Amino acid sequence: MVRKIAGRPVVITGAASGIGRSLAIRLSRHGCPVVIADVNAVELEKTAASLSGPALSRVLDVRDAADFGRFASEVREWLDLPLAAVFNNAGVATATSVLDSLPEDDTWLFDINYWGVVNGTRAFLPMLLKQNYGVVVNTSSVYGLVGMPNNSAYCSAKFAVRGFTDSLRQELRGTGVSAATVHPGGIKTNIIRNGRIxxxxxxRGRDLEQIAADFDAIALTTPERAAEVIHRGVEKGKARILVGPDAYVFDALARIAPTRYYSLVARLLERK
Structure with missing residues (x-):
């Protein structure tokens, strides 16, 4: 279902940095009235200051379903045009073995990465269905395509986002509303630096900064490029949007070698 979103209102969570900030800036430049939300008030304000058109900024913890509902009501009052897209993009990271994982860290991550997506979808879906128009765009990951060691919580949440959005897409058949899943590969953001590691x-005895630097070294895509790919994918009506060349590699490996892909990934990483 082809969707033109340029020039039409959009909602973006996780907009204080990374892909969310770049999406907000890009879509604002394409004439979209932009609604941005994030739990980080200081960085969210920086995003708001960088926008070139109408914007509504709101501090929001995506784990709070009730506040998400209030946020949706505020957006409804603010809009002059039908809402074109809701980007449920907020996300965090942990990195640990299953043996060493802390339940409180796993809960923190799952509440944001999965329930934040569910809360955002439930908050705005009635509005989209009433206008019979729009798209829900939920951010998963390449780690929602394959399971990776030391990322059990992150992979679980991103697989859950993928399953939730696929189910939603089928429920929306026959309506004017659609759903898309985004699977970014390595994106040069601060998700590792802001994570619980x-x-x-x-x-190997690395500290957080060294772990983040190693991630940056293999991340192939900038947030700006990710925003461009997502924007174009949504407007082309794609149901699944792969972001970055590594995303296409992971997708192919998951299909070709569904039980042996990590052996192939490990070999690729050893060559770097």
Missing amino acids: HRDPEG
Whole structure:
């Protein structure tokens, strides 16, 4: 279902940094009235200051379903045009083995990465269905395509986002509303630096900054490029949007070698 969103209102969570901020800036430049939300008030204000058109900014913890509902009501009052897209993009990271994982960290991540997506979808879906128009765009990951060591909580949440959005897409058949899943590969953001990583999960003695630097070294895509790919994918009506060349590699490996892909990934990483 082809969707033109340029020039029409959009909602973006996780807009204080990374892909969310870049999406907000890009869509604002394409004439979209932009509604942005994030739990980080200081960085959210910086995003708001960088926008070139109409904007509504709201501090929001996506784990709070009731506040998400109030936020949707505020957006409804603010809009002059039908809402074109809701980007449920907020996300965090942990990195640990299953053996060493802390339940409170897993809960924190799952509440944001999965329930934040569910809360955002439930808050705005009635509005989209009433206007019989729009698209829900939920951010999963390449780790929602394959399971990776030391990322059990992150993979679980991103697989859950994928399943939730696929189910939603089928429920929306016959309506003017659609759903899309975004699967970014390595994106040069601060998700590792802002994550809950208490020790080097690979046992190499690296501190958080070194782990983040190693991630940056293999991340192939900038947030700006990710925003461009997502924007174009949504407007082309794609149901699944792969972001970055590594996303296409992971997708192919999951299809070709569904039980052996990590052996192939490990070989690729050893060559870098």
